[in-house]
Every structure is written in structure tokens, then in C-alpha cells.
Amino acid sequence: MARRAARNSILTRLVLIPAAILAFGILAAVAATLAGARARIASEMASGFALGDHLIRYALDDLAAADPAAQKAATARLAEALAQVRHIRVAFVAPDAEAPGPAAAREAAGAPGWFTALLRPPEMAKSYPILVAGARRGEIVMKAEAADEAAEIWSGLVFLVALLGLLSLAIVSLIIMTARHTLRPLRQLVEGLDSLGRGEFAPLPDVEVAELAAIGAHFNRLSATLARSQADNRLLIDRLMSVQEAERKELARDLHDEFGASLFGIRAAASCIVEAASEKTVGPAQKREIVERARSVSALADAIQKQNYRILERIRPMVLRQMGLAEALRQLVETFRAQGHDIACAVEIAPVAAARRFDEEASLTAYRVAQEGLTNVARHSGATRARVVLDVAASPRGEEMRIAVEDDGEGPPPELRSGFGLLGMGERARKLDGRLVIGRSAFGGMRVEAFIPVERAEPPDHSPTPAEPNGAAAVHDDHNAQEASP
CATH class of the missing domain: 1.10.287 (Helix Hairpins)
Structure with a gap:
């Protein structure tokens, strides 16, 4: 796992990919240089060979027509001129001397033999007889030499590779420095996540990378x-x-x-x-x-x-079990009025909510939200009227019971800081996979409403029982629905 993480590291990729591209570029430059090196050496050798041929021919013509005293000076001038011509090697052979064997390749400084042998073109050699007054006085043997040009190519190649290597090293170093500077916020983020896991919530410093x-x-x-x-x-x-x-x-x-x-x-x-x-x-x-x-x-x-x-009643309202949520909310509002608050309080219960059978936990949560909401209205809102609303509505997750407490007081502050009451209501709603929403009411004050998921209700059976007339059966069903609504 650690090796795989290292291979997948962003820093590794940012360094290896440019380094591989630069290395490929160096190899391509070397290959391009070597691709034309043999033709270059052959061209230089042919040029030097042609120049030497002209010099030797002119010198031999002068030797043939000169007197004995001038022949020695012409020979010296020829030797001096041929010494200035590159890429050839000239040897003077006396008449009775053996024919010279193949000359050993000269290695220029810094050019290894394998490199010269790799780039050496086909051998070029020529001999010129020395005739003085019709008599053969020896011969001049000229051979093309590749060592000088190979040495130049080798030195240029070494310089090119060194220069490109240094540039590549500088580029990779700059990439490493830039990548580390760029990835520093990610390391800080990882350290911050570790701190969050330990329960420490210190903020990160300002990130300079946009x-x-x-x-x-x-x-x-x-x-x-x-x-x-x-x-x-x-x-x-x-x-x-x-x-x-x-x-x-x-x-x-x-x-x-x-x-x-x-x-x-x-x-x-x-x-x-x-x-x-x-x-x-x-x-x-x-x-x-x-x-x-x-x-x-x-x-x-x-x-x-x-x-x-x-x-x-203080621990768990009995009216919820006995008469249902709708009646419990009505009694809660009546009790709120009887406590002497100068707040006109009303309760609005939708018919679909009054006829529903909510489970005990949902009913208790809705009751506590309404109870805490009215307490907050009395203590903090400065309102003159309030309203408790109970309804059932469809949502993407199914049906939800909506319990809301609204007032015409000061409304929520710009930066609302939840107190114990709001935190408790929110936790009660979240416990049942619901949510608490705080906003501004239609009266201009504050609205606290909880949405609690409920099971979809089955259509009620209004058919009369055999033992009772139609009217009695209907009254009996309504009463049971009201009692069983928690």
C-alpha cells in the first residue's frame, strides 16, 4: 500500500514526468547529432582529401621541372602545406622502402576509440609516385583521417549532453521546489484533518495558492x-x-x-x-x-x-396518549393563554393532521417543539400574537408532519446563536430523521418549524358496524381516531 501510494504521489508524478521528458529530449538530441555525424565526417574527409590531392599534384609538377637545388625547397614547402590540411595523413616512402602498412587510427584527446570506429566512413587512400627527370625517386602516400572530426563531434556531444543535463537538473529542481511549495497547503490540510480527528479545531493559515x-x-x-x-x-x-x-x-x-x-x-x-x-x-x-x-x-x-x-404531565403528557396530538396542542395553547401572557395565541390544525394517527415518538416531538416554541415566544420575542400550526405535507422522502410556532415579534437576529431550547428542538427532530427550520414568519416575527417524517396513512374505514346505526358508527370512529392519534 505504501509503495502504491508513493507511485501515485502528486509530487512524484510532477517530478518524474518532466524528468522523463527531459531525458527523452537529451537522447533525441544525441541521436540527432549521431545521425548526421558519419556523413559529416565523410564530407570533411573528402574535402581534406581533395585539397591534399591538389597540393600534391601541383608539388609533383614543380618537382619534375625544378633543378636539384629547388627540389629540396619544393619538398619542404609541400610538407609544410600538407601539415596544415586537416583530416589527411601523408607519408614519404623512399624507392627501396617497403610499402607502408595500414596506419593506426589516431585518437584525439577525449574521443574514445570505439566512438571513432563507430563513426569512421570507408577508408580513403592514394599514392603518388615522385618522378624527377623521368626517374622514380619514391612515392607519397596520402590517407584520409577521421580522428580529428570524430574528436570534434565527441567534444560537441559531451558539451551538449552536459549542458542539457545541467538545464534538466535545474528544471527538475525548480519543479520540486515549486511542487513542494504548491503542495504545502495539502499537507497542512492533512494535518488539519488529523487535528479534527483528535478533536482539535484550529483553523488553517491563509492558503497562498489560488x-x-x-x-x-x-x-x-x-x-x-x-x-x-x-x-x-x-x-x-x-x-x-x-x-x-x-x-x-x-x-x-x-x-x-x-x-x-x-x-x-x-x-x-x-x-x-x-x-x-x-x-x-x-x-x-x-x-x-x-x-x-x-x-x-x-x-x-x-x-x-x-x-x-x-x-x-411534566414528565410525559398524558393527554397525548388519551386524546391525541391535536387535542394536546389545543390544551397546550389554552394553558399558555391561562398563564396570563399578553400574547394572543391561536392553534391551526389541518383536517388531514387532525385525522391522522401519529406514532408516540413523533407526537411527543411535535408537542415538545410547540411547548418550547411557545416558551421562547413568551420569554424572548416581545410579540403580541402567536400561532401554532400542525399540518401534513408530501416531500421527496415521503409524508412529513409539520409543526410550526410563529409570532409577530422581533424575528431572528442576523447571526442567530442557538440556545438550549433551539438546540433541544433540533436534536429531537434529527433523532427522528427530521429537520428544524428557523426563519421569518408571515407576521414579520420568528418562525420555528419542524418537519418530521411519518408513515403514509391508510384511508380510514367509514363503513358502519353491524351492531350500530350509521350515525353512531361514525361518531365512534371519530372518537377512536382522536384518541389514537399520538
Whole structure:
């Protein structure tokens, strides 16, 4: 896996691909140079050979016509002139000397023999007899030489390869430096992702590469969002623990103050009843006392029942199970009005929502959203009227229950910071795969609405039962639908 990652590295690709192209370019330049080298050497050798041939012919004509004293000077001039001609080798052979063998190839400085042998064209050689007054005085042997031109080609090739190699090395070094500078934001992004995995939400520094600046900006926004989410989660956890502890304290206080006193009163009244009933003679006064004690026990039992209902209603509204979500919302609005708020509150329930049977979790979530929404209206909105809306609408994911709380107050601030109430409502909706939307209401104030997915309802059966007339059956079905709507 590590080798594969190395092969797929962007830096490796950015370096290897240009390096391969440059290496191919160097090889192409060498090949192009060598492709014309043999013809170049042959051309130079032919040129030098032709020049030497002319010089030797002219010199031999002069030798043949000159006197003995001038012959020596002409021979010296010929030797000096031939020494200046490149790419040939000239040898003077005496009349009685053996014929010269093949001359060894001269190697110019820096030109290896294999290179000269690789580029040497076909051998060119010619002999010229020296005739003086009709007598043969020896001969001049001229051969073409490729070593000089091969050395020039070799030195030029070495210089070309060195120059292109240095340029390629400089280009690859610049590519490496540029790639590392360009890919630095990616490394910072990887380090930032590792930090996110460890729960650290430090933002990235400003990215100087224009193409990667958007990635850095999105990462910083993501980091800030995650930091806020983590802070909100911690606040929710702290709030949950505080609420749980407050609920426990309140339950303990209610149980101690209300239930304890009522149960003590029941015990005392029951003892008095037992004591009065155990007397041998029970007169009218004792009977009245027994009746009063019994009524006291009944009143205490009623008080315990009311206190128990109040506690249960605070923990989990019983009206949801007994009468359904629609009636629970109506009672919630009535309770809100009865609390003395100077806010005109109304409830609007669509007929399709009033007739639906929602499951218990969806009903409880909608009820809590409405409850918390009205609490926020009373505490923070500064509104004069509010409205609770319950409806069912189709969505791409299926049917959704919509519960909304609207007011005509100040509306949402430009930068809304969710408090415990909004965070709690959002978490309740997300728990059921729903969502919470906050915006401006039709009244000009704030609108908090939750969309909760619900199962598609089956068409209700309005057919009358055999045991009841049509009207009675319809009333019975409506009542059951209302009770079963949580």
C-alpha cells in the first residue's frame, strides 16, 4: 500500500514526468547529432582529401621541372602545406622502402576509440609516385583521417549532453521546489484533518495558492462549524445533566412536601377513624367525626392524585396518549393563554393532521417543539400574537408532519446563536430523521418549524358496524381516531 501510494504521489508524478521528458529530449538530441555525424565526417574527409590531392599534384609538377637545388625547397614547402590540411595523413616512402602498412587510427584527446570506429566512413587512400627527370625517386602516400572530426563531434556531444543535463537538473529542481511549495497547503490540510480527528479545531493559515484557497476556506468553515457543534453538544450535555438533576430535586421535593404530608394526613385520619370505630358506644358525635375523617382521607387522596397527574404531565403528557396530538396542542395553547401572557395565541390544525394517527415518538416531538416554541415566544420575542400550526405535507422522502410556532415579534437576529431550547428542538427532530427550520414568519416575527417524517396513512374505514346505526358508527370512529392519534 505504501509503495502504491508513493507511485501515485502528486509530487512524484510532477517530478518524474518532466524528468522523463527531459531525458527523452537529451537522447533525441544525441541521436540527432549521431545521425548526421558519419556523413559529416565523410564530407570533411573528402574535402581534406581533395585539397591534399591538389597540393600534391601541383608539388609533383614543380618537382619534375625544378633543378636539384629547388627540389629540396619544393619538398619542404609541400610538407609544410600538407601539415596544415586537416583530416589527411601523408607519408614519404623512399624507392627501396617497403610499402607502408595500414596506419593506426589516431585518437584525439577525449574521443574514445570505439566512438571513432563507430563513426569512421570507408577508408580513403592514394599514392603518388615522385618522378624527377623521368626517374622514380619514391612515392607519397596520402590517407584520409577521421580522428580529428570524430574528436570534434565527441567534444560537441559531451558539451551538449552536459549542458542539457545541467538545464534538466535545474528544471527538475525548480519543479520540486515549486511542487513542494504548491503542495504545502495539502499537507497542512492533512494535518488539519488529523487535528479534527483528535478533536482539535484550529483553523488553517491563509492558503497562498489560488486554486487551493477555496479548499482552505471551506476547511476553516468546516472546522468552525464542528467547533460550534462540539460546544453546542457540550452545552446540551451540561444542560441535560442540569435538567436531570433539577427534575430529580423537584420530584424529591414534591414527593417529600406533597406526598409525604398527604400520606401522613391519611395515616392520621385513618388512625382516628379506627380509634373512633373501636369504641363500644358510637354516638352521633363519633359518627360525625368518622365521616369528617373519611372526607379528609378522600380529599387527601384527591390532592395526591392531582399532584401525581401534574408530575406525570411534566414528565410525559398524558393527554397525548388519551386524546391525541391535536387535542394536546389545543390544551397546550389554552394553558399558555391561562398563564396570563399578553400574547394572543391561536392553534391551526389541518383536517388531514387532525385525522391522522401519529406514532408516540413523533407526537411527543411535535408537542415538545410547540411547548418550547411557545416558551421562547413568551420569554424572548416581545410579540403580541402567536400561532401554532400542525399540518401534513408530501416531500421527496415521503409524508412529513409539520409543526410550526410563529409570532409577530422581533424575528431572528442576523447571526442567530442557538440556545438550549433551539438546540433541544433540533436534536429531537434529527433523532427522528427530521429537520428544524428557523426563519421569518408571515407576521414579520420568528418562525420555528419542524418537519418530521411519518408513515403514509391508510384511508380510514367509514363503513358502519353491524351492531350500530350509521350515525353512531361514525361518531365512534371519530372518537377512536382522536384518541389514537399520538
